Amino acid sequence: MSSVKKMVVDWKGNLRFDSRNEKGLTVSIDVPKDHGGEETALSPTENLLASLAACTSIGVLGILKKKRQNVTDYAVEVTAEKREDPPPRVFTKIHLKYKIKGENLSSQAVETAIKLSEEKYCAVGEMLKKSVEITSSFEIQ
């Protein structure tokens, strides 16, 4: 079973682009000043990192909720190694460090949630992992 997703990307001058989904929601993408942009929004590769971390996080929080774990605070630190030369400037490694706070959180439940989300549910990670080494760790705070 498959579905079709459509988006429209509009040029907003210089190197800035607004991308709109079918419901009218948009995201702006720009380029850093030292690469000729105006730095009004994340770059394409930064946006890719945001997509990856949000994707795994949706799974992690969804699974923890099902396991009746009460998460009160949650963040991910993303560290990515980027090859600068030669182009294309791809990420060679991405590390996701999950930092989770909650009431009586089970370390085992957190570990399983991260593993399941990363290996089974996160589509962005699945599409990247043939090209990029993706690793993760977690800290219960």
Place this chain on the structure above:
Amino acid sequence: MSSVKKMVVDWKGNLRFDSRNEKGLTVSIDVPKDHGGEETALSPTENLLASLAACTSIGVLGILKKKRQNVTDYAVEVTAEKREDPPPRVFTKIHLKYKIKGENLSSQAVETAIKLSEEKYCAVGEMLKKSVEITSSFEIQ
């Protein structure tokens, strides 16, 4: 030569996440209502399509500028086929349709710019193409 990029992703409740780069620029990511989110921003996979199209577009417009082509309007229509079942819900195919307007644009210059950008410069496409079939076409308007 490589560099390190860091980002922090903060949970904003339910399934919404704000991702911040080192310069303080942020992007919000949410989930559609029929998947439990509040639909305040693009989903992770929509954001990935936006990243890909902006990435190739930066190259296309940069190359056309170097070739002294005067582009006056520019958009990309993205059509992606998504496997819905089983998870993860990955894209199996992505098509980028470039729609370019300008003064006396050379069709050959446009074709070369797209090819060069997609094959040589765009890092997002490079990281995805081992998993996803990415094709493109263009129309000079």
